[in-house]
Amino acid sequence: MQALTDRAENVDRKPMNFLERMYLPAIFKGMLITFRHIFTRNPTIQYPEQKRAFSPVFRGLQILNRDEEGRENCTACGLCAVACPAEAITMEAAERLPGEENLYREEKYAAKYEINMLRCIFCGLCEEACPKDAIYLSETFTPADYQRKQFVYNKQDLLIPNPVTDKEAYEKALGNRPKKHLDN
Amino acid sequence: MFLSIELATIIEKLILIVIVVMGSLVVAMYTTFAERKVAGWLQDRPGPNRAGPFGMFQPLADGLKLFFKEEIIPNFSSKALFVMGPALAMMTAIMTSAVIPWGDKVHLFDRDISLQIADINIGILYVFGVVSLGVYGIMIGAWASNNKYSLMGGLRAASQIISYELAMGISIIALLMFTGTLSLKEMVLQQQAGHWNIIYQPLGFLIFIICAFAECNRTPFDLAEAESELIGGYHTEYSSMKLGFYLFAEYINMFISSAVMASLYFGGYDVPFFNEAAHADMGNWLALIGLGAFLIKIVIFIFIFMWVRWTVPRFRYDQLMHLGWRILIPLALFNMLATGAAILYFGK
Amino acid sequence: MGITTISFILLSLMAVGSGIMMILSKNPVNSILWLIVLFFAISGHYILLNAQFLAIVNIIVYAGAIMVLFLFVVMLMNLNAESEPAKNHRLQLIAIISGGSLLLILLSAIMTVKEAHPVMVAAGNAGLIKTLGKVLFTDYVLPFEISSVLFLSAMVGAVVIGKKD
Numbered sequence: 001m002q003a004l005t006d007r008a009e010n011v012d013r014k015p016m017n018f019l020e021r022m023y024l025p026a027i028f029k030g031m032l033i034t035f036r037h038i039f040t041r042n043p044t045i046q047y048p049e050q051k052r053a054f055s056p057v058f059r060g061l062q063i064l065n066r067d068e069e070g071r072e073n074c075t076a077c078g079l080c081a082v083a084c085p086a087e088a089i090t091m092e093a094a095e096r097l098p099g100e101e102n103l104y105r106e107e108k109y110a111a112k113y114e115i116n117m118l119r120c121i122f123c124g125l126c127e128e129a130c131p132k133d134a135i136y137l138s139e140t141f142t143p144a145d146y147q148r149k150q151f152v153y154n155k156q157d158l159l160i161p162n163p164v165t166d167k168e169a170y171e172k173a174l175g176n177r178p179k180k181h182l183d184n
Numbered sequence: 185m186f187l188s189i190e191l192a193t194i195i196e197k198l199i200l201i202v203i204v205v206m207g208s209l210v211v212a213m214y215t216t217f218a219e220r221k222v223a224g225w226l227q228d229r230p231g232p233n234r235a236g237p238f239g240m241f242q243p244l245a246d247g248l249k250l251f252f253k254e255e256i257i258p259n260f261s262s263k264a265l266f267v268m269g270p271a272l273a274m275m276t277a278i279m280t281s282a283v284i285p286w287g288d289k290v291h292l293f294d295r296d297i298s299l300q301i302a303d304i305n306i307g308i309l310y311v312f313g314v315v316s317l318g319v320y321g322i323m324i325g326a327w328a329s330n331n332k333y334s335l336m337g338g339l340r341a342a343s344q345i346i347s348y349e350l351a352m353g354i355s356i357i358a359l360l361m362f363t364g365t366l367s368l369k370e371m372v373l374q375q376q377a378g379h380w381n382i383i384y385q386p387l388g389f390l391i392f393i394i395c396a397f398a399e400c401n402r403t404p405f406d407l408a409e410a411e412s413e414l415i416g417g418y419h420t421e422y423s424s425m426k427l428g429f430y431l432f433a434e435y436i437n438m439f440i441s442s443a444v445m446a447s448l449y450f451g452g453y454d455v456p457f458f459n460e461a462a463h464a465d466m467g468n469w470l471a472l473i474g475l476g477a478f479l480i481k482i483v484i485f486i487f488i489f490m491w492v493r494w495t496v497p498r499f500r501y502d503q504l505m506h507l508g509w510r511i512l513i514p515l516a517l518f519n520m521l522a523t524g525a526a527i528l529y530f531g532k
Numbered sequence: 533m534g535i536t537t538i539s540f541i542l543l544s545l546m547a548v549g550s551g552i553m554m555i556l557s558k559n560p561v562n563s564i565l566w567l568i569v570l571f572f573a574i575s576g577h578y579i580l581l582n583a584q585f586l587a588i589v590n591i592i593v594y595a596g597a598i599m600v601l602f603l604f605v606v607m608l609m610n611l612n613a614e615s616e617p618a619k620n621h622r623l624q625l626i627a628i629i630s631g632g633s634l635l636l637i638l639l640s641a642i643m644t645v646k647e648a649h650p651v652m653v654a655a656g657n658a659g660l661i662k663t664l665g666k667v668l669f670t671d672y673v674l675p676f677e678i679s680s681v682l683f684l685s686a687m688v689g690a691v692v693i694g695k696k697d
Contacts, residue, residue: 033495046233305584305660509691
């Protein structure tokens, strides 16, 4: 039979010679190999103290963004919900009332915004669909919980900390991911 | 013999027994830790390192865990025998240490104290006898569990130990022909100043170490507790400290057989490249240096036990019997014959 | 009463007691275990007689090897209460007669002994390995060699059986 690739290796079925039948040389060879591994660097990361850096394209938990003045970006247009292949996003829109200009950036806002993290597949299509730079995927992953209902994240869970009142937490939540909307 | 024992000797021996038993327990405890560490190093990981500095308190944590586990005695087991199994395993494991010469004499309180509990003139046979009893702990526990896996493990252990005892005995006979004594102390004394028996009995040592692996139920001969086919083998039904006793007995056996190998073939407490006779003025320090050298040899052997365990895969049962009966026994017989011929030719 | 006498009495009690228990045990595994205890008691007697070699060889060969094989076989057999052979009265009668005649022989043998040396402690050196070896290789060299040939042939036989694939 002709081999499909050049990677195939034929098994050697010759009868073993005396040295091979003694097995001892093979055992010593194996022991030498394991002994050498004592001196190799071990790749263990001591988890709670050390953490492996996320890759730059890592897509984690969603976050709802605010602008520099701490106003919510989201206008409840529903594009993210439409784009979502897992149908994890639901929202209800509401109209901004006079006097709420410091809370919401535009006249329409999301009164209710829920993401079911058990359905979400972290594909990032919501982020790509959003015209207002209101939702993006952060560098954290969903923490474990005991109840299913805890995994339906509401707006309070998703909102980024206010940059005016809590600058430090805002910077931290923003993370190091390149923001494509801010680039162009 | 019994009547002439004075009180001081009794106290001296009692203290020595307590030290040796406690010492072997502590060593066994830290051998479990060392096993996990060595396994880690050989597999490119750090091993247990959370409990205390470098994980030093890991064996204490393990022991504590075992003590607080629930004691389960199966309903249809023979209860007395079920409890007796691990106790026997532990007892036979500790008993062997009685004849091992840990070091030369120490001069304390105007007395010459020998660092050996009992220098009986049949020392090596005593070791052999106690080791051959070691299988009872496994067999009784296995049978009393009333579990098919346990029974299989027990049967495997029994036939394995009987098969390898033969080759071990014959390899020792060759050594006895060479040394002309059964006392471990005298054997060690003969090997002082670098005349180690390994030089004259390399084949015998190879057979002996393979059989020692088999007698200790260590990988590649751990068929009695082969996890992949027999769950836990003979200790499937055991929990809590009874299981701990079985595991502990294995490590004590490892320690003692390392000590036996060191004193039979590697000069016991003889320090290599060091003339003890020329430094007789060092007194007690000399004995302590000897003890240290002996312990280092033991540690090296224990490391070899572990190194082999984490390198060589387990034998199949027919391979085990094949190796024991068709290779080791004829080889040991040949070794005995060759030794006899050499002694006859060279006149010792 | 010296320590030797005390240990002799203790060992004898242990030997007789475990012998009786071995016969009385219903379970064959328990019987074997009592038999092992009996071997230990006998080894203790050997040590009292300063025959350490015999003592340890008794343990290695009987307790360490033969009894392990016994235990091995008994464990492999499924000995339930139902599989016990039916006892009939004729069998019991025969057993009583044969056992009784053995007892009579033993009693007569004990009665004819003129002088009894109950314990000969530490005096004899007949059981030491040096004496034993000398006797075996001088006075009894022929039977010794014949039995060694027997053992060798048994060993060779075992290897040959192993070679048959």
